[in-house]
Amino acid sequence: MPKNLIVFDFDWSFVDQDTDRWVFEVLSTKLRRALQDRKSNGSQCTPDVVDQTMADLFDAGFKKEQVLDALRILPFHPAMRRAVTALKDRGETDFLCLSNSNEVYIGTILEHHNLTNLFAEVITNPAHWAGDRLHIGRRLPADGPQHTCKVGCLANMCKGDELDAWLAAHGGKDAYEKIVYVGDGGNDFCPLLRMRKGDVACVRKNMELHGRIKEEGEKEGIKVDVKLWDQAWVIDE
Known part of the structure; x- marks a missing residue:
């Protein structure tokens, strides 16, 4: 057949939606702005930029389950x-x-x-969790x-x-x-x-x-x- x-x-x-932007829009306007600023400073929304902002999310005290919950409500x-x-x-x-x-x-x-x-x-x-920190790599x-x-x-x-x-x-x-x-x-x-x-x-x-x-x-x-x-x-x- x-x-x-x-x-x-x-x-x-x-x-x-855009998955990279959505997580930050749900969890932190400050970090959504940080992602936008990094993208505007000559970087497209590459995995490196997203990973850098994900490190900021971890440092701000956000947990793995909060990231997963944000993804589950994505339209x-x-x-x-x-x-x-x-x-x-x-x-x-x-x-x-x-x-x-x-x-x-x-x-x-x-x-x-x-x-x-x-x-x-x-x-x-590729991406993987190390505790509550999500690491995002490049294909x-x-x-x-x-x-x-x-x-x-x-x-x-x-x-x-x-x-x-x-x-x-x-x-x-x-x-x-x-x-x-x-x-x-x-x-x-x-x-x-x-x-x-x-x-x-x-x-x-x-x-x-x-x-x-x-x-x-x-x-x-x-x-x-x-x-x-x-x-x-x-x-x-």
Whole structure:
């Protein structure tokens, strides 16, 4: 039976928030501002910046369970859950998560919503607890081999390379009749360039990925069919 593959970014794609920012917004306005200031001082919201602010959260006395509770109340639309569980139950679709969040954040949210077995794999940044301190690392360590992406992926991960590697390990692109990518961010642009004519990009309207496709898509030779969405019920539809 022919199968399809749906690749999800996580923040503002699978869920209706940014996991990195959400934890600080729930627990500490002061540290949410610190994260924003660090990002504004030349840093994108990389794992290094999030880890630095997580150290501040620990120093301020916040506990592991408070972080986990914040993740459990992060907005996740019922229509998105309905969409993915219906497709999963039909058995014709594989799911892959490709995210710049981290293992603890994503794992906690999926477990809370009983979706631990949804994704064949979650490709993201590593994270682990040391007592009440959450340590967040990089998918590509700073002291190891680096990717050579030229279209603007973050230093810690090239999503295009990650998608190519996953497909190569699972029968190649031809193993799937159609590949669908659901994303919103600028670093979701690269994997779209690796996809075929007839594949589909479900792009969240008026977010960074939408802008990049309008400004750079034709020049970079994007082949996928682009479908815009703004709310999860549109994805379900």
